[in-house]
Amino acid sequence: MSNKLKLTNTNVRALVTTGQDYKVWDTEVSGLHVRVTKAGSKSFAFFYRTADGRQRSIRIGKTTMTVTEARERARALRVQVDQGEDPSQERKGRLTAPTMADLWDAYLEQHAKPNKKPRSIAEDERLWRMHLSPRFAKEKVANVGVAEVRTMMSKMRDTPGAANRSFALLSMMFTFAIQNEWREINPCRAVKKYPENQIERYLSAEEAERLLASCDADENQTAARIVEFLVLTGARKSEVFSMEWQHLQGLSSDTPTWLIPSGQQKGERLKRKVFSRQLSPEAADLLRRWKRECPTPSVRYVFPSPRKPDQPVPCIKGAWDRIRRRANLNDVRIHDLRHSFASFAVNNGEPLYAVGGALGHKDVKTTQRYAHLTDETVRGVASGVGALVGSFRGR
Known part of the structure; x- marks a missing residue:
């Protein structure tokens, strides 16, 4: 089943399950449609063709949103397509982009273990586990900026020594990320460490x-x-x-x-x-x-x-x-x-x-x-x- 009509909140709610997937296309915004699965799930989606003619379909969201909201998102996607972009692939890239946990694993295996002594590796692992992982593990590498680093340092102001050591490890991880083309800038360069009193003691x-x-x-x-x-x-x-x-x-x-x-x-x-x-x-x-x-x-x-x-x-x-x-x-x-x-x-x-x-x-x-x-x-x-x-x- 595939047909067209002017989508409204009422007729979207009225769409029924037929035992097979089908789509109902909106007559107001080209490419906008409602997909109904054979299990009865309903969602808005947007169909388009890329500049080189490839067909794409990108999910907008469940039908709990209004038709007006779906049309606004579909129009925004149409603008991207008309500008030569491919929003479906861009979204896929964002979803599969490496996280900070991925960066940590790569840094540990490819840099720390081949170049550092066991005690230094153990210290890196402790800093990641206690201070960095809870804050950054799920974040995308490309999304961690100066503001996030400053927030981390601010929250650790009562332990400046631990903050500085965590900051140093984070900076090394970002340097590793730049070397592997995971991002272009090290946000730690714009953030200052806490001043620490150097303990200088020698015997007379x-x-x-x-x-x-x-x-x-x-x-x-x-x-x-x-x-x-x-x-x-x-x-x-x-x-x-x-x-x-x-x-x-x-x-x-x-x-x-x-x-x-x-x-x-x-x-x-x-x-x-x-x-x-x-x-x-x-x-x-x-x-x-x-x-x-x-x-x-x-x-x-x-x-x-x-x-x-x-x-x-x-x-x-x-x-x-x-x-x-x-x-x-x-x-x-x-x-x-x-x-x-x-x-x-x-x-x-x-x-x-x-x-x-x-x-x-x-x-x-x-x-x-x-x-x-x-x-x-x-x-x-x-x-x-x-x-x-x-x-x-x-x-």
């Missing part, structure tokens, strides 16, 4: 002395020697935990070399197959003594787990809290020992470039953040320049 010579004395007095000598080694080298905790005897060359000499494999490195150093760190005579002496005195010696790991010598030590949190508390240094973090190493070196007259090389920094700007100058060093620089300029008068 007297504090370092107290800390080392506390290490000697601690019952957990594995943790104590790790802390001492961190002070002596400025190494990262994760690097020291996983250090193996086979990676130490020339340990019997005063200046052995520690070869850190790429899998144990961080950041830009991942590009190096091996990072060579030169150790001081003091660090070498500590390792030699530890090799003789370790209560649970391991043929592989320098600092083995006391319970499982065939595995590296997993954590020293309890012992570290005890060591710093005994030294009255409750505000010092393990990472601050790395800051302290850089500060000791710079205040001892070592150039930033050399200190950065010892720490494994690619960019000297990173080293600058670690290197804290003491007042004495700054005064010494001022005095030296003052004396030099003063000498110019005698020339």
